[in-house]
Amino acid sequence: MSNPYQPQDPNNPYGQQPQQPYGQQPPQQPYGQQPQQPYGQQPPQQPYGQQPYGQQPYGQQPFVQGGYAVPSAAGMYASWGARLGAYLLDGLILLIPSGLIGVFTGAGFAASFNMTGSRSASSIGMLIIGSLITMIINYAYFIYFHGTTGQTIGKKVLNIRVIRRNNQAMDFVVAAKRMAITFGVAIIQLFMAMLTFGDSLSTLGFLSLINFAASIGLLLDYLWPLWDSQKQALHDKVADTLVVRA
Template sequence: MGNPYDPYGQQQPGYGQQQPGYGQQPPAQPGYGQPPAQPGYGQPPAQPGYGQQPPPQPGYGQPPAQPGYGQPPAQPGYGQAPPPAQPGYQEVHHHHYGSTGQLAEWGSRAGGYIIDYLIIIAPVLVLYFLGALLSSSGGGAALIGVLLMLVGMIVSFAGALWICYQEGTTGQSIGKRQMGIRLVSAQTGQPIGFGMAFVRKIAHIADSFLCYIGFLWPLWDERKQTFADKICNTLVVRN
Protein backbone atom coordinates (compact mmCIF):
# COMPACT_ATOMS: atom_id res chain seq x y z
CA MET A 1 0.00 0.00 0.00
CA GLY A 2 1.34 3.42 -0.95
CA ASN A 3 2.07 6.36 1.33
CA PRO A 4 -1.23 8.13 2.13
CA TYR A 5 0.63 11.46 2.37
CA ASP A 6 2.17 11.11 -1.05
CA PRO A 7 -0.72 10.55 -3.44
CA TYR A 8 0.07 10.35 -7.09
CA GLY A 9 0.27 13.78 -8.70
CA GLN A 10 -0.12 15.80 -5.48
CA GLN A 11 2.48 18.27 -4.30
CA GLN A 12 4.59 17.30 -1.32
CA PRO A 13 4.47 19.72 1.66
CA GLY A 14 7.50 21.97 1.93
CA TYR A 15 10.10 21.91 4.58
CA GLY A 16 8.77 23.10 7.92
CA GLN A 17 5.11 22.69 6.96
CA GLN A 18 2.80 20.64 9.14
CA GLN A 19 1.98 17.16 7.87
CA PRO A 20 -1.67 16.13 7.85
CA GLY A 21 -2.61 13.47 10.39
CA TYR A 22 -3.45 9.86 9.60
CA GLY A 23 -6.71 9.65 7.69
CA GLN A 24 -6.90 13.41 7.01
CA GLN A 25 -7.02 14.74 3.48
CA PRO A 26 -4.50 17.33 2.40
CA PRO A 27 -5.90 20.80 1.64
CA ALA A 28 -7.47 20.99 -1.77
CA GLN A 29 -5.55 22.91 -4.38
CA PRO A 30 -7.48 25.18 -6.79
CA GLY A 31 -7.74 23.54 -10.18
CA TYR A 32 -6.73 25.09 -13.44
CA GLY A 33 -9.10 27.96 -14.30
CA GLN A 34 -10.95 27.83 -10.95
CA PRO A 35 -11.15 31.02 -8.81
CA PRO A 36 -9.85 31.00 -5.27
CA ALA A 37 -12.26 30.37 -2.44
CA GLN A 38 -14.47 33.32 -1.48
CA PRO A 39 -15.25 34.18 2.16
CA GLY A 40 -18.45 32.62 3.39
CA TYR A 41 -21.67 34.44 4.20
CA GLY A 42 -21.24 36.67 7.21
CA GLN A 43 -17.48 36.53 7.11
CA PRO A 44 -15.59 39.87 6.79
CA PRO A 45 -13.48 40.45 3.69
CA ALA A 46 -9.75 40.08 3.83
CA GLN A 47 -7.99 42.87 5.66
CA PRO A 48 -4.94 44.63 4.18
CA GLY A 49 -1.62 43.29 5.35
CA TYR A 50 0.68 44.96 7.79
CA GLY A 51 1.96 48.29 6.44
CA GLN A 52 -0.68 48.58 3.73
CA GLN A 53 -3.11 51.55 3.68
CA PRO A 54 -6.80 50.83 3.25
CA PRO A 55 -8.54 52.60 0.37
CA PRO A 56 -9.76 56.08 1.45
CA GLN A 57 -13.47 56.36 2.09
CA PRO A 58 -15.29 59.70 1.66
CA GLY A 59 -16.26 61.16 5.02
CA TYR A 60 -19.81 62.09 5.89
CA GLY A 61 -20.75 65.44 4.35
CA GLN A 62 -17.54 65.71 2.31
CA PRO A 63 -17.84 66.72 -1.38
CA PRO A 64 -16.59 64.35 -4.09
CA ALA A 65 -13.11 64.78 -5.45
CA GLN A 66 -12.63 67.69 -7.82
CA PRO A 67 -10.71 67.38 -11.10
CA GLY A 68 -7.09 68.45 -10.89
CA TYR A 69 -5.71 71.62 -12.38
CA GLY A 70 -5.76 71.51 -16.15
CA GLN A 71 -8.11 68.50 -16.34
CA PRO A 72 -11.47 68.98 -18.09
CA PRO A 73 -14.65 68.41 -16.06
CA ALA A 74 -16.53 65.17 -16.41
CA GLN A 75 -18.76 64.95 -19.47
CA PRO A 76 -22.40 63.86 -19.14
CA GLY A 77 -23.08 60.21 -20.00
CA TYR A 78 -25.05 58.98 -22.99
CA GLY A 79 -28.68 60.00 -22.71
CA GLN A 80 -28.05 62.64 -20.06
CA ALA A 81 -28.85 66.26 -20.77
CA PRO A 82 -25.84 68.60 -20.82
CA PRO A 83 -25.66 71.26 -18.09
CA PRO A 84 -27.33 74.58 -18.94
CA ALA A 85 -25.05 77.01 -20.69
CA GLN A 86 -23.87 79.97 -18.69
CA PRO A 87 -24.97 83.30 -20.12
CA GLY A 88 -21.84 84.84 -21.54
CA TYR A 89 -21.33 88.37 -22.78
CA GLN A 90 -23.08 88.60 -26.09
CA GLU A 91 -23.61 91.56 -28.28
CA VAL A 92 -27.23 91.74 -29.42
CA HIS A 93 -28.05 93.69 -32.53
CA HIS A 94 -31.63 94.86 -32.24
CA HIS A 95 -30.90 98.46 -33.14
CA HIS A 96 -30.02 99.20 -29.50
CA TYR A 97 -26.99 101.32 -28.74
CA GLY A 98 -26.09 101.18 -25.05
CA SER A 99 -28.08 103.65 -22.99
CA THR A 100 -29.52 105.47 -26.02
CA GLY A 101 -32.44 103.08 -26.47
CA GLN A 102 -34.17 101.83 -29.60
CA LEU A 103 -33.72 103.80 -32.79
CA ALA A 104 -36.70 105.74 -34.09
CA GLU A 105 -38.21 104.77 -37.41
CA TRP A 106 -38.21 107.08 -40.40
CA GLY A 107 -41.99 107.62 -40.23
CA SER A 108 -41.81 108.90 -36.64
CA ARG A 109 -38.98 111.26 -37.53
CA ALA A 110 -40.82 112.59 -40.56
CA GLY A 111 -44.01 113.09 -38.51
CA GLY A 112 -42.18 115.06 -35.83
CA TYR A 113 -40.46 117.22 -38.42
CA ILE A 114 -43.76 118.03 -40.15
CA ILE A 115 -45.41 119.04 -36.85
CA ASP A 116 -42.52 121.37 -35.98
CA TYR A 117 -42.53 122.83 -39.47
CA LEU A 118 -46.26 123.57 -39.39
CA ILE A 119 -45.97 125.23 -35.96
CA ILE A 120 -43.31 127.59 -37.31
CA ILE A 121 -44.51 128.13 -40.84
CA ALA A 122 -48.23 128.67 -40.14
CA PRO A 123 -47.90 132.12 -38.49
CA VAL A 124 -45.16 133.07 -40.92
CA LEU A 125 -47.37 132.31 -43.92
CA VAL A 126 -50.22 134.34 -42.46
CA LEU A 127 -48.00 137.38 -41.82
CA TYR A 128 -46.32 137.10 -45.18
CA PHE A 129 -49.65 136.82 -47.01
CA LEU A 130 -51.07 139.90 -45.25
CA GLY A 131 -47.88 141.83 -45.88
CA ALA A 132 -48.00 141.00 -49.56
CA LEU A 133 -51.60 142.24 -49.85
CA LEU A 134 -50.87 145.49 -48.05
CA SER A 135 -47.69 146.20 -49.96
CA SER A 136 -49.56 145.98 -53.26
CA SER A 137 -52.03 148.69 -52.12
CA GLY A 138 -49.44 151.43 -52.15
CA GLY A 139 -48.96 154.30 -49.73
CA GLY A 140 -48.79 153.70 -46.01
CA ALA A 141 -50.37 150.24 -46.36
CA ALA A 142 -47.42 149.12 -48.42
CA LEU A 143 -45.04 150.06 -45.61
CA ILE A 144 -47.17 148.10 -43.14
CA GLY A 145 -47.11 145.13 -45.49
CA VAL A 146 -43.32 145.18 -45.65
CA LEU A 147 -43.14 145.34 -41.87
CA LEU A 148 -45.47 142.36 -41.58
CA MET A 149 -43.24 140.31 -43.90
CA LEU A 150 -40.20 141.25 -41.81
CA VAL A 151 -42.01 140.23 -38.67
CA GLY A 152 -42.83 136.91 -40.31
CA MET A 153 -39.17 136.30 -41.07
CA ILE A 154 -38.20 137.18 -37.49
CA VAL A 155 -40.89 134.85 -36.13
CA SER A 156 -39.61 132.07 -38.38
CA PHE A 157 -36.03 132.52 -37.17
CA ALA A 158 -37.12 132.75 -33.52
CA GLY A 159 -39.19 129.58 -33.90
CA ALA A 160 -36.19 127.71 -35.33
CA LEU A 161 -34.04 128.85 -32.39
CA TRP A 162 -36.72 127.78 -29.94
CA ILE A 163 -36.84 124.30 -31.50
CA CYS A 164 -33.04 124.08 -31.28
CA TYR A 165 -33.19 125.02 -27.62
CA GLN A 166 -35.85 122.40 -26.87
CA GLU A 167 -34.01 119.66 -28.76
CA GLY A 168 -30.64 120.62 -27.27
CA THR A 169 -31.75 120.79 -23.63
CA THR A 170 -34.50 118.15 -23.45
CA GLY A 171 -33.98 116.18 -26.66
CA GLN A 172 -37.57 116.87 -27.73
CA SER A 173 -39.35 119.55 -29.70
CA ILE A 174 -43.15 119.64 -29.81
CA GLY A 175 -43.21 117.39 -32.84
CA LYS A 176 -40.75 114.85 -31.38
CA ARG A 177 -42.67 114.84 -28.11
CA GLN A 178 -45.89 114.07 -29.93
CA MET A 179 -44.24 111.19 -31.84
CA GLY A 180 -42.53 109.78 -28.73
CA ILE A 181 -38.95 110.26 -29.96
CA ARG A 182 -35.97 112.35 -28.86
CA LEU A 183 -32.60 113.56 -30.09
CA VAL A 184 -29.50 112.37 -28.19
CA SER A 185 -25.76 112.12 -28.58
CA ALA A 186 -24.55 108.82 -30.04
CA GLN A 187 -21.71 108.70 -27.47
CA THR A 188 -23.43 109.65 -24.22
CA GLY A 189 -27.14 109.08 -24.90
CA GLN A 190 -27.84 112.52 -23.40
CA PRO A 191 -29.18 115.76 -24.96
CA ILE A 192 -26.57 117.48 -27.11
CA GLY A 193 -27.03 121.06 -25.90
CA PHE A 194 -28.28 124.19 -27.64
CA GLY A 195 -25.06 124.94 -29.55
CA MET A 196 -24.75 121.49 -31.12
CA ALA A 197 -28.49 121.42 -31.89
CA PHE A 198 -28.07 124.72 -33.76
CA VAL A 199 -25.12 123.29 -35.72
CA ARG A 200 -27.23 120.24 -36.57
CA LYS A 201 -29.95 122.48 -38.03
CA ILE A 202 -27.35 124.12 -40.28
CA ALA A 203 -25.98 120.68 -41.22
CA HIS A 204 -29.40 119.80 -42.64
CA ILE A 205 -28.21 121.73 -45.70
CA ALA A 206 -26.22 118.59 -46.58
CA ASP A 207 -29.45 116.57 -46.44
CA SER A 208 -30.97 118.82 -49.12
CA PHE A 209 -28.39 117.88 -51.77
CA LEU A 210 -29.31 115.45 -54.57
CA CYS A 211 -33.09 115.71 -54.24
CA TYR A 212 -33.10 115.66 -50.43
CA ILE A 213 -31.56 112.20 -50.32
CA GLY A 214 -30.08 112.91 -46.89
CA PHE A 215 -33.55 113.09 -45.34
CA LEU A 216 -34.33 109.65 -46.86
CA TRP A 217 -31.04 108.11 -45.75
CA PRO A 218 -32.45 106.68 -42.44
CA LEU A 219 -34.65 104.32 -44.50
CA TRP A 220 -31.66 102.04 -45.24
CA ASP A 221 -28.98 103.26 -42.85
CA GLU A 222 -28.03 100.83 -40.05
CA ARG A 223 -28.13 103.58 -37.42
CA LYS A 224 -31.04 105.40 -39.12
CA GLN A 225 -29.10 108.65 -39.40
CA THR A 226 -29.41 111.54 -41.79
CA PHE A 227 -26.28 113.28 -43.08
CA ALA A 228 -26.73 115.91 -40.37
CA ASP A 229 -26.82 113.15 -37.73
CA LYS A 230 -23.59 111.67 -39.07
CA ILE A 231 -21.89 115.07 -39.12
CA CYS A 232 -22.93 115.84 -35.51
CA ASN A 233 -22.80 112.19 -34.29
CA THR A 234 -26.42 112.20 -33.06
CA LEU A 235 -29.23 109.65 -32.97
CA VAL A 236 -32.99 109.91 -32.83
CA VAL A 237 -34.37 107.25 -30.49
CA ARG A 238 -37.69 106.25 -29.02
CA ASN A 239 -38.58 107.14 -25.45
Protein backbone atom coordinates (compact mmCIF):
# COMPACT_ATOMS: atom_id res chain seq x y z
CA MET A 1 0.00 0.00 0.00
CA SER A 2 1.38 3.43 -0.96
CA ASN A 3 1.83 6.26 1.51
CA PRO A 4 -1.15 8.68 1.15
CA TYR A 5 0.98 11.56 2.46
CA GLN A 6 3.76 11.13 -0.03
CA PRO A 7 3.26 12.63 -3.50
CA GLN A 8 3.16 9.99 -6.17
CA ASP A 9 5.24 9.95 -9.28
CA PRO A 10 2.88 10.56 -12.20
CA ASN A 11 5.01 8.15 -14.30
CA ASN A 12 4.81 5.42 -11.62
CA PRO A 13 1.35 5.64 -10.07
CA TYR A 14 1.48 2.20 -8.40
CA GLY A 15 4.72 2.69 -6.44
CA GLN A 16 6.73 0.12 -8.36
CA GLN A 17 10.52 0.12 -8.26
CA PRO A 18 12.22 1.16 -11.48
CA GLN A 19 13.78 -1.76 -13.34
CA GLN A 20 16.88 -1.91 -15.48
CA PRO A 21 16.27 -2.20 -19.22
CA TYR A 22 16.52 -5.77 -20.46
CA GLY A 23 20.13 -6.95 -20.87
CA GLN A 24 21.73 -4.13 -18.94
CA GLN A 25 23.60 -4.65 -15.68
CA PRO A 26 23.25 -2.34 -12.68
CA PRO A 27 26.09 0.13 -12.20
CA GLN A 28 29.19 -1.42 -10.56
CA GLN A 29 32.04 -0.09 -8.46
CA PRO A 30 35.08 1.00 -10.46
CA TYR A 31 37.75 -1.71 -10.58
CA GLY A 32 40.02 -1.79 -7.54
CA GLN A 33 37.79 0.36 -5.34
CA GLN A 34 36.12 -0.98 -2.24
CA PRO A 35 32.43 -0.32 -1.59
CA GLN A 36 31.95 2.43 0.94
CA GLN A 37 30.02 2.04 4.17
CA PRO A 38 26.98 4.28 4.72
CA TYR A 39 27.75 7.42 6.65
CA GLY A 40 28.15 6.77 10.37
CA GLN A 41 28.47 2.95 10.11
CA GLN A 42 31.64 1.07 11.03
CA PRO A 43 33.02 -1.74 8.85
CA PRO A 44 32.68 -5.26 10.31
CA GLN A 45 35.55 -6.22 12.60
CA GLN A 46 37.17 -9.51 13.50
CA PRO A 47 36.30 -10.88 16.97
CA TYR A 48 38.79 -9.74 19.59
CA GLY A 49 41.98 -11.82 19.62
CA GLN A 50 41.20 -13.70 16.40
CA GLN A 51 43.34 -13.51 13.29
CA PRO A 52 41.87 -13.31 9.78
CA TYR A 53 41.19 -16.69 8.23
CA GLY A 54 44.33 -18.55 7.23
CA GLN A 55 46.73 -16.24 9.09
CA GLN A 56 48.66 -17.03 12.25
CA PRO A 57 50.79 -14.73 14.41
CA TYR A 58 54.41 -14.60 13.30
CA GLY A 59 56.48 -17.43 14.76
CA GLN A 60 53.44 -19.52 15.81
CA GLN A 61 52.61 -21.40 12.63
CA PRO A 62 51.17 -24.76 13.76
CA PHE A 63 51.18 -28.11 12.05
CA VAL A 64 48.54 -30.70 12.86
CA GLN A 65 49.79 -33.81 14.61
CA GLY A 66 47.46 -36.63 15.51
CA GLY A 67 44.50 -34.28 15.64
CA TYR A 68 46.28 -31.65 17.75
CA ALA A 69 47.85 -28.39 16.61
CA VAL A 70 51.56 -28.41 17.42
CA PRO A 71 52.97 -24.86 17.47
CA SER A 72 56.54 -24.19 16.48
CA ALA A 73 56.96 -21.38 19.00
CA ALA A 74 59.48 -22.32 21.68
CA GLY A 75 57.21 -20.95 24.41
CA MET A 76 54.72 -23.75 23.79
CA TYR A 77 57.05 -26.52 24.99
CA ALA A 78 56.17 -27.87 28.43
CA SER A 79 58.41 -26.55 31.19
CA TRP A 80 60.65 -28.84 33.20
CA GLY A 81 58.68 -28.00 36.34
CA ALA A 82 55.39 -29.05 34.73
CA ARG A 83 56.93 -32.33 33.58
CA LEU A 84 58.32 -33.00 37.06
CA GLY A 85 54.98 -32.21 38.67
CA ALA A 86 53.14 -34.56 36.30
CA TYR A 87 55.66 -37.32 37.03
CA LEU A 88 55.22 -36.90 40.78
CA LEU A 89 51.43 -37.04 40.46
CA ASP A 90 51.68 -40.22 38.39
CA GLY A 91 54.08 -41.64 40.98
CA LEU A 92 51.52 -41.03 43.74
CA ILE A 93 48.87 -42.84 41.69
CA LEU A 94 51.17 -45.80 41.02
CA LEU A 95 52.16 -45.91 44.67
CA ILE A 96 48.82 -47.54 45.50
CA PRO A 97 49.26 -50.80 43.53
CA SER A 98 53.01 -50.82 44.18
CA GLY A 99 52.43 -50.50 47.91
CA LEU A 100 49.90 -53.33 47.95
CA ILE A 101 52.27 -55.62 46.06
CA GLY A 102 55.14 -54.61 48.35
CA VAL A 103 53.13 -55.43 51.47
CA PHE A 104 52.15 -58.81 50.10
CA THR A 105 55.64 -59.84 48.94
CA GLY A 106 57.31 -58.33 52.01
CA ALA A 107 55.05 -60.28 54.32
CA GLY A 108 55.85 -63.47 52.42
CA PHE A 109 59.57 -62.74 52.62
CA ALA A 110 59.38 -62.08 56.39
CA ALA A 111 57.40 -65.26 57.01
CA SER A 112 59.86 -67.37 55.02
CA PHE A 113 62.82 -65.76 56.78
CA ASN A 114 61.36 -66.43 60.23
CA MET A 115 60.71 -70.06 59.35
CA THR A 116 64.14 -70.83 57.94
CA GLY A 117 66.30 -68.24 59.67
CA SER A 118 67.93 -67.34 56.35
CA ARG A 119 67.03 -65.91 52.98
CA SER A 120 65.68 -68.90 51.10
CA ALA A 121 65.27 -69.14 47.36
CA SER A 122 61.48 -68.96 47.73
CA SER A 123 61.59 -65.73 49.73
CA ILE A 124 64.01 -64.12 47.28
CA GLY A 125 61.91 -65.31 44.40
CA MET A 126 58.82 -63.74 45.94
CA LEU A 127 60.53 -60.36 46.18
CA ILE A 128 61.76 -60.60 42.59
CA ILE A 129 58.29 -61.53 41.33
CA GLY A 130 56.79 -58.63 43.27
CA SER A 131 59.34 -56.24 41.75
CA LEU A 132 58.61 -57.53 38.25
CA ILE A 133 54.85 -57.12 38.73
CA THR A 134 55.35 -53.59 40.02
CA MET A 135 57.59 -52.77 37.04
CA ILE A 136 55.06 -54.15 34.57
CA ILE A 137 52.23 -52.11 36.13
CA ASN A 138 54.27 -48.91 36.07
CA TYR A 139 55.39 -49.26 32.46
CA ALA A 140 51.98 -50.43 31.28
CA TYR A 141 50.50 -47.27 32.82
CA PHE A 142 52.81 -44.91 30.93
CA ILE A 143 52.78 -46.87 27.67
CA TYR A 144 48.97 -47.06 27.61
CA PHE A 145 48.28 -43.39 28.32
CA HIS A 146 51.12 -42.06 26.16
CA GLY A 147 50.25 -44.44 23.34
CA THR A 148 46.56 -43.48 23.26
CA THR A 149 46.11 -39.83 24.23
CA GLY A 150 49.66 -38.66 24.93
CA GLN A 151 48.57 -37.71 28.44
CA THR A 152 48.89 -39.59 31.68
CA ILE A 153 46.64 -38.49 34.54
CA GLY A 154 49.44 -36.30 35.87
CA LYS A 155 50.04 -34.69 32.47
CA LYS A 156 46.32 -34.06 32.06
CA VAL A 157 46.18 -32.28 35.42
CA LEU A 158 49.23 -30.16 34.49
CA ASN A 159 47.81 -29.57 30.98
CA ILE A 160 50.75 -30.96 29.00
CA ARG A 161 50.93 -33.65 26.31
CA VAL A 162 53.42 -35.97 24.58
CA ILE A 163 53.41 -35.69 20.78
CA ARG A 164 55.51 -36.92 17.87
CA ARG A 165 57.58 -34.63 15.68
CA ASN A 166 56.82 -36.42 12.40
CA ASN A 167 53.17 -35.36 12.18
CA GLN A 168 51.91 -38.83 13.17
CA ALA A 169 49.67 -39.89 16.03
CA MET A 170 51.13 -41.48 19.14
CA ASP A 171 51.08 -45.27 19.37
CA PHE A 172 52.23 -47.97 21.76
CA VAL A 173 55.53 -48.57 19.91
CA VAL A 174 56.60 -44.94 20.28
CA ALA A 175 55.39 -44.90 23.88
CA ALA A 176 57.49 -48.00 24.61
CA LYS A 177 60.56 -46.37 23.04
CA ARG A 178 60.16 -43.43 25.44
CA MET A 179 60.45 -45.89 28.32
CA ALA A 180 63.50 -47.74 26.96
CA ILE A 181 66.10 -45.87 29.04
CA THR A 182 64.12 -46.08 32.27
CA PHE A 183 63.31 -49.73 31.63
CA GLY A 184 66.96 -50.58 31.02
CA VAL A 185 68.06 -48.93 34.27
CA ALA A 186 65.27 -50.71 36.17
CA ILE A 187 66.44 -54.09 34.81
CA ILE A 188 70.00 -53.36 35.93
CA GLN A 189 68.81 -52.39 39.40
CA LEU A 190 66.65 -55.51 39.66
CA PHE A 191 69.60 -57.67 38.61
CA MET A 192 71.73 -55.99 41.26
CA ALA A 193 69.09 -56.74 43.88
CA MET A 194 69.07 -60.40 42.87
CA LEU A 195 72.84 -60.62 43.29
CA THR A 196 72.65 -58.85 46.64
CA PHE A 197 70.08 -61.31 47.96
CA GLY A 198 72.09 -64.19 46.57
CA ASP A 199 75.31 -63.01 48.26
CA SER A 200 77.23 -63.05 44.94
CA LEU A 201 79.88 -60.69 46.28
CA SER A 202 82.53 -61.72 43.77
CA THR A 203 80.92 -59.75 40.97
CA LEU A 204 79.02 -57.26 43.10
CA GLY A 205 81.75 -54.60 43.01
CA PHE A 206 81.94 -54.47 39.22
CA LEU A 207 78.17 -54.46 38.78
CA SER A 208 77.88 -51.70 41.36
CA LEU A 209 79.87 -49.47 39.03
CA ILE A 210 77.48 -50.37 36.20
CA ASN A 211 74.53 -49.62 38.44
CA PHE A 212 76.03 -46.27 39.43
CA ALA A 213 76.69 -45.34 35.79
CA ALA A 214 73.14 -46.31 34.84
CA SER A 215 71.74 -44.20 37.66
CA ILE A 216 73.79 -41.18 36.52
CA GLY A 217 72.52 -41.72 32.97
CA LEU A 218 68.92 -41.81 34.23
CA LEU A 219 69.47 -38.59 36.17
CA LEU A 220 70.85 -36.88 33.04
CA ASP A 221 67.84 -38.14 31.13
CA TYR A 222 65.44 -36.37 33.47
CA LEU A 223 67.55 -33.18 33.68
CA TRP A 224 68.21 -32.87 29.93
CA PRO A 225 65.16 -30.64 29.18
CA LEU A 226 66.68 -27.92 31.38
CA TRP A 227 69.24 -27.02 28.69
CA ASP A 228 67.75 -28.55 25.52
CA SER A 229 66.40 -26.07 22.94
CA GLN A 230 63.22 -28.13 22.44
CA LYS A 231 62.89 -29.18 26.09
CA GLN A 232 63.50 -32.81 25.13
CA ALA A 233 64.68 -35.43 27.58
CA LEU A 234 66.99 -38.15 26.31
CA HIS A 235 64.05 -40.57 26.11
CA ASP A 236 62.24 -37.99 23.93
CA LYS A 237 65.19 -38.01 21.54
CA VAL A 238 65.12 -41.83 21.40
CA ALA A 239 61.40 -41.83 20.50
CA ASP A 240 61.49 -38.52 18.53
CA THR A 241 58.79 -36.98 20.70
CA LEU A 242 58.09 -33.59 22.25
CA VAL A 243 56.22 -32.56 25.37
CA VAL A 244 54.10 -29.47 24.78
CA ARG A 245 51.44 -27.50 26.54
CA ALA A 246 48.08 -29.10 25.71
